[in-house]
Amino acid sequence: MKPAYGFCLMAVFSVASPATSFLHNVKKSNAGAQNITKILNRLDKTYYILRGTYSSDESPMIRYSYYRFRCGKITISEGLSPTNFTALVSFENPRSTADVTAKYLLRAFSSKGMWPTRNFMAVYKYYPAPREHIFVDLMFLLLSDYETCALFGRQPSEECEIWYYGKPNKTWSPVGKTVCDDFRPMCANKKIGTVSQQKMGIVSRPEVRI
Secondary structure (H helix, E strand, O other), rough: OOOOOOOEEEEEEEEOOOOOOHHHOOHHHOOOOOOOOOHOOOOEEEEEEEOOOOOOOOOOOOOOOOOOOOOOOEEEEEEEEEOOEEEEEEEOOOOOOOEEEEEEEEEOOOOOOOHHHOOEEEEEEOOOOOOOEEEEEEEEEEEEEEOOEEEEEEEEOOEEEEEEOOOOOOOOOOOOOOOHHOOOOOOOOOEEEEEEEOOOOOOOOOOOEE
């Protein structure tokens, strides 16, 4: 029997109450200890996006109809200011042996009256000047121990995803349970559904920039 968690697996959740944003289910007492810049300011750090509430065909960030968001990872590449960072998001290209990599701008900010710390980031598809960056999504940090994982929520899609600090070893290698794997307290209107999977090893792959 294969382990419950593995590299290139994306857990799919269904929305139990679409009319109720899971933002209202977050405990503010927990949010006070969270600061998204502690994750973004680790330059050259790669996080592995192994679990989430969306299918590999419907990533809120990667919106290319002919790509599936599998084996996703995000590397913080540059700090432009204390609140602005660039990141490279890579994922599997089913039509090639090369991974697909896209560059993004991440802008961290706080929301008065909702969170006491800088807990949000606006995500933009990055383009060199003079072309303007394109807004993609709003993300917010729900929970992180800053050692093993970070649990993020998204708006307006109302999805969740986990960034893992450690790199999986091989295909079907179990991902050690972390505090972020307990979805229910933070994403109360989501429930575990099916698992989409594809057997892949951890290999060195060339990249194609988009």
